[in-house]
Amino acid sequence: MTTQQAAAIQVQGLEKAYKELRVLRGVDFTVARGSIFALLGSNGAGKTTAVKILSTLLKADAGTARVNGFDVATQAADVRESISLTGQFAAVDEILSGRENLVLVARLRHLKSPGEIADGLLARFSLTDAGARKVSTYSGGMRRRLDIAMSLIGNPPVIFLDEPTTGLDPQARIEVWQAVKELADRGTTVLLTTQYLDEAEQLADRIAILHEGRIIVNGTLAELKQLLPPAKVEYVEKQPTLEDVFLTLVGTKA
């Protein structure tokens, strides 16, 4: 029971359909406090749908989900106090400056001294020089960094990152990875979705694969690697990558 209460995210039997299309068909997982949890899945697997349900933007058809101890369906306001969402596409105000975006979010979270918070985050995400510029002049990587910075305002204990590095160049990806690692070091729980297997390998404490509406595996990287039948390991000196694991699992299930 104590471990249950300690979990930052608990999902049980989650189902969601868009008309005929059954996207989630009974999803279960738990995320421990202060850990990074990666939800892997191909295009259309339902990652965004799951994140939207957890961040109170969508209602599930069945099942329960608790975030920071609050039920997403019945205690939505408490859930929103506990989370931040960085959606799949950077949700920033193009017409405002980077600093104004941060101040706006700080105000909407009803925090004191929004200006100071904004300046602190600009510095932390190397955006100080660009802070006064309109966001429409930002590069993709800068925009994503601002997007993530906006999500950190108010230090919510749980953060959702939906494909945080899709469309970024390798350098920008590494910057985002660093930001995510720092978050976890500070004790924030991070749930991220990704299609990149190396991203999950790099960042996540636990990895779950969402496939055909269910979590087909869930474990640490080491555990997932053991799922590969040893007979298939032909090159003794080469460890199987997570990609091998993924393709084998998805391939055999399909």
Place this chain on the structure above:
Amino acid sequence: MSKHFFGDTAVLLGRSLRHITRSPDTIITTAIMPIAMMLMFVYVFGGAIRTGSDSYVNYMLPGILLITVASGIAYTAYRLFMDMKGGIFERFQSMPTARSSVLWAHVLTSLVANLISLVVVTLVALLMGFRSSAGVPAWLSVAGILILFTLALTWIAVIPGLSAKTMEGASAFSYPLIFLPFLSSAFVPTDTMPGPVRVFAENQPVTSIVNAIRALFTGQPVGTDIWIALAWCVGILIVAYGFAMTTYRRKIS
């Protein structure tokens, strides 16, 4: 209602007003079309139109003001659509912010932007010779009717703003609204129109609103027109608000 509703609405209103001050072209484009129509009607067609009024600018300004609002609310739909598409709407909805503030901020922004355009168009009309004997109460009544009309049309604009798939779709709904004054008493008296057109013109909302504003401007008794005008505005407002809120709830659940 969340305890933060007013504060959050004010913060978000500040945000969209900043959008307007950063791209004042939306106000200019809103005002330019009615101004161009006014110039054309007064200096090109005006001489040929018999209205029984001594000044054609005086006659047509009420209709022009309604066209100004009808073209202005296309931007309301556009701004809302951009927020939906850009994902910032979802960001706000996932925050501990009063949820309906996002919508109300857009509605209030629409009101402010349209009032500015209306003032600009009225100033141009004054330059073109518009004169009114209306006193302060009559001007306030005109302002009241125009505010109600703007709110009614704004809530109509919220519906495509929330549900449109493309930017064109989000603003196309305003074309028929811009066209409606042409089938009313706004530019020519309805009694010159052929039968069915006349029946439509005399019974559609724009005619009563135009007649009420015209009577207020010229210091004539407003008669029943003002009540019909108010009933139309309030009626459209309530129905549009109902549909907009239904669309909104469907979007956020």
